[in-house]
Amino acid sequence: MDGHKMRVILHCGVIAALLLSVAWATPQGADDHEGHDHGPHTADHHHHLHHGEDESHPQHEGQQSYALSKPNADFTFALYKKLSALPEPQSNIFFSPLSISMALSMLALGVKGDTFSELYQALGYAEMTPETVNVAYEHIFHMLGHEKENMQLDVSSAVALRSGASVVDKFLEDAKHYFESEPFTVDFTKRDVAIEEINKYIAQQTNNTITDMVKEVDSDTLMILINCIYFRGEWQKMFNTKLTKQADFHVDENTKVSVDMMQNQGLYEFYEDKDNFTTVLRLPYKGSASMIIVLPDEGKMKEVEDSISTSHFKHWIDAMEEGRVSVHMPKYSASGKYSLKDTLTAMGVVTAFLDTADFSGMTTEPVKLSKVEHQAVLRVDEKGAEAAAVTTVEIVLRGIPRPQKMKLIEINRPFFVFITDRSTKSILFMGKISNPAAK
Numbered sequence: 430m431d432g433h434k435m436r437v438i439l440h441c442g443v444i445a446a447l448l449l450s451v452a453w454a455t456p457q458g459a460d461d462h463e464g465h466d467h468g469p470h471t472a473d474h475h476h477h478l479h480h481g482e483d484e485s486h487p488q489h490e491g492q493q494s495y496a497l498s499k500p501n502a503d504f505t506f507a508l509y510k511k512l513s514a515l516p517e518p519q520s521n522i523f524f525s526p527l528s529i530s531m532a533l534s535m536l537a538l539g540v541k542g543d544t545f546s547e548l549y550q551a552l553g554y555a556e557m558t559p560e561t562v563n564v565a566y567e568h569i570f571h572m573l574g575h576e577k578e579n580m581q582l583d584v585s586s587a588v589a590l591r592s593g594a595s596v597v598d599k600f601l602e603d604a605k606h607y608f609e610s611e612p613f614t615v616d617f618t619k620r621d622v623a624i625e626e627i628n629k630y631i632a633q634q635t636n637n638t639i640t641d642m643v644k645e646v647d648s649d650t651l652m653i654l655i656n657c658i659y660f661r662g663e664w665q666k667m668f669n670t671k672l673t674k675q676a677d678f679h680v681d682e683n684t685k686v687s688v689d690m691m692q693n694q695g696l697y698e699f700y701e702d703k704d705n706f707t708t709v710l711r712l713p714y715k716g717s718a719s720m721i722i723v724l725p726d727e728g729k730m731k732e733v734e735d736s737i738s739t740s741h742f743k744h745w746i747d748a749m750e751e752g753r754v755s756v757h758m759p760k761y762s763a764s765g766k767y768s769l770k771d772t773l774t775a776m777g778v779v780t781a782f783l784d785t786a787d788f789s790g791m792t793t794e795p796v797k798l799s800k801v802e803h804q805a806v807l808r809v810d811e812k813g814a815e816a817a818a819v820t821t822v823e824i825v826l827r828g829i830p831r832p833q834k835m836k837l838i839e840i841n842r843p844f845f846v847f848i849t850d851r852s853t854k855s856i857l858f859m860g861k862i863s864n865p866a867a868k
């Protein structure tokens with residue numbers, strides 16, 4: 430071994446991989462400008478975006494998208510804590526905070542009053558103007574669209590619109606301008622066709638990694654906002670498949686599972702945060718993305734999970750230094766599926782789901798938010814990783830009774846019967862019917 434620092438990343442404990450918001454994943458220097466806000470922009474600010482495919486991005490373009498780094502990271506950890514506390518315990522949690530932030534920011538283009546301010550508060554944008562937020566997303570879309578050399582990182586969005594819906598033009602214009610969103614019309618009364626069309630769009634945008642996002646639609650849907658992220662990257666240092674061996678992975682003190690453990694050695698950036706029981710490792714992809722592994726010390730997952738935050742994360746990114754590392758990492762896949770209505774409500778997004786919601790920036794029809802769905806998948810192997818996520822935001826007409834799923838109730842055995850009076854809350858009659866055929 431040479432004189433360099435050598436560190437074995439033990440393959441015990443639990444690995445937490447976060448799909449990072451994009452600004453964090455940009456190379457060194459990005460953090461220096463984090464939180465930089467260039468203030469209001471003129472109406473024709475977007476002209477400079479139209480540089481050629483091969484030209485590099487003007488420096489200020491990157492900086493404008495950093496305006497969202499901190500609020501989006503705060504949103505990531507706040508959302509993570511909610512998802513990890515969901516009642517049905519899931520061993521893996523996987524989601525794309527950026528996709529969710531983007532979909533909700535697109536929604537914010539069309540809402541006003543409390544509906545708007547609650548959304549901006551939950552997203553962490555309360556101190557920012559919509560102009561700053563929207564322009565930052567415009568830059569994120571533009572920058573990602575151009576990163577084509579060594580990796581694929583695409584974001585896309587769309588508005589699936591009920592045919593004949595009356596929609597405010599400015600909403601569609603802004604969605605197109607800032608979020609590159611193209612509208613397409615869908616006949617929500619033909620459910621199967623509508624589901625198929627939307628899923629086809631999503632499958633195309635995610636390279637067929639997410640093909641069954643929408644399972645049902647309400648016939649009274651006005652529109653569904655869609656955001657997709659697709660990432661495919663090759664490791665800067667590939668793992669040699671010949672070194673991949675079966676090894677134990679310790680799910681907890683008493684449970685171990687056998688995994689395909691990949692191995693690699695070389696120079697990697699890492700940091701051991703002893704006070705905070707964590708080792709942090711950066712596995713860079715070709716291009717601008719990295720996977721950051723945050724590995725809590727044995728038995729310390731809970732402590733780390735409880736304290737993980739933007740400031741910890743930023744501290745880790747800043748403190749990492751290059752050294753020689755032998756990396757043992759399982760080849761793994763993860764996926765997550767979340768209905769976010771309750772989670773968002775717990776985060777303060779309340780009015781959007783109520784009949785008092787103000788969607789006047791989007792439509793003159795009486796609508797409200799019915800669902801926010803999210804799905805994400807990840808696959809990691811020796812060559813690199815592929816990850817995709819979709820967020821759909823469903824806006825429905827309110828006050829129209831939702832078609833109920835048909836439940837079969839067969840009264841084919843003895844039963845009790847009550848006749849009650851609502852005005853007096855009285856039971857007027859009660860019976861027990863054991864044999865309706867008896868005289």
Ligand SMILES: *[C@@H]1O[C@H](CO)[C@@H](O)[C@H](O)[C@H]1NC(C)=O
Pocket residue numbers: 581636661
């Ligand atoms: C889509 O997936 C296929 C097979 O998994 C892969 O060969 C191809 O490169 C991917 N396309 C993009 C644009 O990443």
Ligand SMILES: *[C@@H]1O[C@H](CO)[C@@H](O)[C@H](O)[C@H]1NC(C)=O
Pocket residue numbers: 701702703704705740741742744748
């Ligand atoms: C532990 O985390 C805190 C907060 O991020 C940080 O200030 C401190 O330096 C960390 N400890 C170490 C050893 O890095």
